[in-house]
Structures are given as C-alpha cells and as structure tokens.
Amino acid sequence: MGAGKRIKLHNKSDKPDNVVLSEHEIIFKCEEIQKQLPDFLKEFFAYLKGNVLPRTRLSYLSDIKFFCQYLIDESKLTSAQNIIDIKLQEFNRIKAADINLFLDYCRKYTVEKNNEIIVYENSNKTxxxxxxxxxxxxxQLYRAGKVQKNITDGFDPIRVPKAGEREIKALQDDEVMIMLDAVSTxxxxxxxxxQYWKKTKKRDKAILVLFLTYGLRLFExxxxxxxxxNFSRGEFKIYRKRAKESVMPLNESVTQVVLDYIQNERADDSNLDDLYKDALFLSLQGKRMTDRQIRELVKKxxxxGLATSRKSGYSPHKLRATAATSLIGRGNSIFDVQALLDHEQVTTTQLYASHKMNVKRDLVNDMEWELERKERK
Known part of the structure; x- marks a missing residue:
C-alpha cells in the first residue's frame, strides 16, 4: 500500500489499530481506482463516499472500472486507449442496449494471461x-446534468432468486461433530x-468454534x-458493519478453545512484528491471517464434515448459516438470533427458521421401493 510505504497510525478513536487500518486499506483501494477513472465521475465518487459503505463503494468502483475497460477492448463506443481518457460525450452516446450487451458479455468471457486463456463465468447474482x-x-450522472438521458429504465431485468427460494446450505449437527473431531484429532x-495441522490445530479449532457459536462474518x-x-468478565468485543461495536458473551467451550490456543500454541509476542502483536489469529509466518487463509481453512x-472434496467445502458464510439454523432449531427466539447475528431485518433470520434441515430426507425415506422381487416358480 502506498508504493511500499509503511503506514503509521495516529489513532485517537476507541477502535483498535487493526480495525482502523483495515478501513483505511479499503478507502485507499477506492482512491486508487478513482485515479484511473475519467475526471467527469468526480461527483459520482463523492456520492459513493457519502452514501454507501466502504466495501460496497469498492465493489461499485471495481465494476465501473471493468465496464470502462470493456468499452475500450470490446466496443466501438470510445476512441480512448486508456480508461482515464474516456470522454463525457462518449458516455452521453451510450444507450441502454449497450449496457445490456455488456451484461450479456459478463455472463461468460475469456482473458488471455501468461500464455493461458482464463474463462470467467458469472452468476445472475454477480x-x-x-x-x-x-x-x-x-x-447520478443524469441528476448532476452530466448525461442528457436517464437510460437505466431500459436495462434488462436480471432475475435473482429471492432469499426464500434459495437452498440454504448449512452443516447438520452430526457433520459439525465430524468436523470438530477432525480438527481435534x-x-x-x-x-x-x-504436517501443518500439528502446528495450527488449536488455532483452527478456535476459529471454527467461534464461527459456529456466534455466526461471525469473516471480516469480524x-x-x-x-x-x-476480557476473560475475567466473560466477554469479547467485535466491530461490525457500519462501524458498530458489539460486546459478545463468552461461554465455556469458546473460553476453553480460545485460551488453549493463546496459552499453548500462539506465537510469543516477543517474536512478532509490532503490527501483529495483538492479532489473535496468526499465520505460521507470524502475521495476522488473511481472509483467504481463513476461507481455505474453513473449506478444508x-x-x-460433508464427506466431500476439498473444493466442495463450505465458506465461512455457510458456518454463519449453520449457527443460525442450529440456534433456531434449539428453540431460541428469532429476535434473539437476529440480534446475535446482526441481521438488519428479521425477515433475513426468518429464512433460517423456515428452513427444515431434514424434511427432504424424511420425505424420501418414506418412499422406499422394493427393487428386488422374488422370482415366480
């Protein structure tokens, strides 16, 4: 970040340094993309900064950069060779049909890189x-008077299954136990x-138990x-979306696995860089674990637990779903589970309440057929 320059924080807030630094990194990535985009989008950048969360802002800017590169590489809508040189009058000539062609292109496209052809295929959600x-x-460009027409009404609809229509993927209790046995033994x-497990088994177990107990988001x-x-008070603090701070109670199993990791496996602070001395979950290199490392651990x-290939393992978000379905299945209030998982709408939590893990299996088991019949004499 910053051409290899090390960031020095002067943190006067109540947030820990790593949370402040993480937020700064997202904002820095946004600003780096903005530098590559045309100047006439400056008012739009200001709109995003003031109206959407940093992670959403980064996603929007990444999509727009990709669209601008598409205009150069795959269309005749601009004469620019670089994204920053695309002109406002060229944007004014873009029609809804051009956007629909772009979205159709995004369904499946290829990129040549390092003597390889990479095929990208996107879901309707993407x-x-x-x-x-x-x-x-x-x-925003139309409201600001930059473009003459609001072309968005002509964008083709993209059907994304409603939340209630999607199959909720979560581990069943017996699969959770198999998974926890695997990380223990x-x-x-x-x-x-x-070979790696011998060095990280206590860390890995603590990560899985925290996900399963609280339904934490990956970044949390x-x-x-x-x-x-704070083990003496039996609680810990997390930072949620929109900079919300939540204090979570500790139960015995979580206290046990986290303390076991800290006291018996985690690297000593004296061997760590100052930046990572307070980080809870460390890689074997003594650095804070990355999102990708945690994803791969959970997938493995x-x-x-699922008795499937490593490639078919679940993401951390599906452990969040596992926590939700398990809590509701044990008779807990939907509203209490909503508060624990930090769902903005209770309707999101209700999806897990209506999800019956074994209903399909029970139905199919009731429809066994006699496949082998005795021969007539």
Missing part, C-alpha cells in the same frame, strides 16, 4: 450487482495437511485481537 453499479452511476487429513473474525477478549474442515 450480474445483478454489476447492473446495480452502472444504474447508480448513470442515475487430525483424522481424514492428508499427510501434508497433518479476521479482525479479532487478543485484547478483544467443512469438506471433511
């Missing part, structure tokens, strides 16, 4: 987000995986610090 990014941009791991867990935990252990 296409809908790209459409949303462009809709917000063109509406090393069973079902390959020989190479066991990744940003946890040792100082986030959930694949064992």
């Amino acid at each position: 296409l809908a987000r790209k459409k949303s990014s462009l809709s917000v941009m063109f509406k 090393g069973e079902y791991l390959t020989e190479k995986e066991r 867990l990744q940003q946890l610090n040792v100082s986030s935990f 252990y959930t694949s064992i």
Whole structure:
C-alpha cells in the first residue's frame, strides 16, 4: 500500500489499530481506482463516499472500472486507449442496449494471461450487482446534468432468486461433530495437511468454534485481537458493519478453545512484528491471517464434515448459516438470533427458521421401493 510505504497510525478513536487500518486499506483501494477513472465521475465518487459503505463503494468502483475497460477492448463506443481518457460525450452516446450487451458479455468471457486463456463465468447474482453499479452511476450522472438521458429504465431485468427460494446450505449437527473431531484429532487429513495441522490445530479449532457459536462474518473474525477478549468478565468485543461495536458473551467451550490456543500454541509476542502483536489469529509466518487463509481453512474442515472434496467445502458464510439454523432449531427466539447475528431485518433470520434441515430426507425415506422381487416358480 502506498508504493511500499509503511503506514503509521495516529489513532485517537476507541477502535483498535487493526480495525482502523483495515478501513483505511479499503478507502485507499477506492482512491486508487478513482485515479484511473475519467475526471467527469468526480461527483459520482463523492456520492459513493457519502452514501454507501466502504466495501460496497469498492465493489461499485471495481465494476465501473471493468465496464470502462470493456468499452475500450470490446466496443466501438470510445476512441480512448486508456480508461482515464474516456470522454463525457462518449458516455452521453451510450444507450441502454449497450449496457445490456455488456451484461450479456459478463455472463461468460475469456482473458488471455501468461500464455493461458482464463474463462470467467458469472452468476445472475454477480450480474445483478454489476447492473446495480452502472444504474447508480448513470442515475447520478443524469441528476448532476452530466448525461442528457436517464437510460437505466431500459436495462434488462436480471432475475435473482429471492432469499426464500434459495437452498440454504448449512452443516447438520452430526457433520459439525465430524468436523470438530477432525480438527481435534487430525483424522481424514492428508499427510501434508497433518504436517501443518500439528502446528495450527488449536488455532483452527478456535476459529471454527467461534464461527459456529456466534455466526461471525469473516471480516469480524479476521479482525479479532487478543485484547478483544476480557476473560475475567466473560466477554469479547467485535466491530461490525457500519462501524458498530458489539460486546459478545463468552461461554465455556469458546473460553476453553480460545485460551488453549493463546496459552499453548500462539506465537510469543516477543517474536512478532509490532503490527501483529495483538492479532489473535496468526499465520505460521507470524502475521495476522488473511481472509483467504481463513476461507481455505474453513473449506478444508467443512469438506471433511460433508464427506466431500476439498473444493466442495463450505465458506465461512455457510458456518454463519449453520449457527443460525442450529440456534433456531434449539428453540431460541428469532429476535434473539437476529440480534446475535446482526441481521438488519428479521425477515433475513426468518429464512433460517423456515428452513427444515431434514424434511427432504424424511420425505424420501418414506418412499422406499422394493427393487428386488422374488422370482415366480
């Protein structure tokens, strides 16, 4: 970040340094993309900064940069060779049909890189987000008087299954136990995986138990610090979306696995860079674990619980779904679960309440057929 320059924080807020730094990194990425985009979008940049969350802002800007590169590489809508040189009058000539062609292009496209041809295929959910990014941009440009027409009404609809129509993917209780047994014993791991497991098993178990107990979002867990935990008071602190701060109670199993990791496996602070001395979950290199490292860890252990390939393992978000369905299945109030998981709308939590894990299996088991009949004599 910043051409290799190290960031020095002067943090006067109540947030820990790593949370402030993480927010700064997202904003820095946004500003780097903005520098590559045409100047006539400056008012749109200001709109995003004031109206959407930093992570959403980054997604929008990334989509718009991709669209601008598409205009150069795949269309005749601009004569520019670089994104920053695209002219406002060229944007004024863009029609809704051009956007629809772009969205259709995004369904599946290829990129040549390092003597390889990479095929990208996007789901309707991703296409809908790209459409949303462009809709917000063109509406703001129209309101600001930059473009003459509001072309967004002509964008083709993209059907994304409603939340209630989607199959909720979550681990069942017996699959959770198999997964936790695997992280405790090393069973079902390959020989190479066991070499790493011996050094990280307490860390990995603490990560899985925290996900399963609280339904944490990935970034919430990744940003946890040792100082986030107050074991004498039986609580720990997390930072949620929109900079919300939440204090979570500790139960015995979580206290046990986190303390076991801190006291018996986590690297000593004296061997760590100052930047990572307070980080709770560390890589073998002594740095705060990245989102990607945590995703791969979860994918590995959930694949064992599911008895499937490593590639087919679940994401951390599906452990969040596991926590929700397990809590509701144990008779807890929907509103209490909503508060724990930080759902903005209770309708989101209700999806897990209506989800019956074994209903399909029970129905199918009631429809067994006699496949082998005795021969007539």
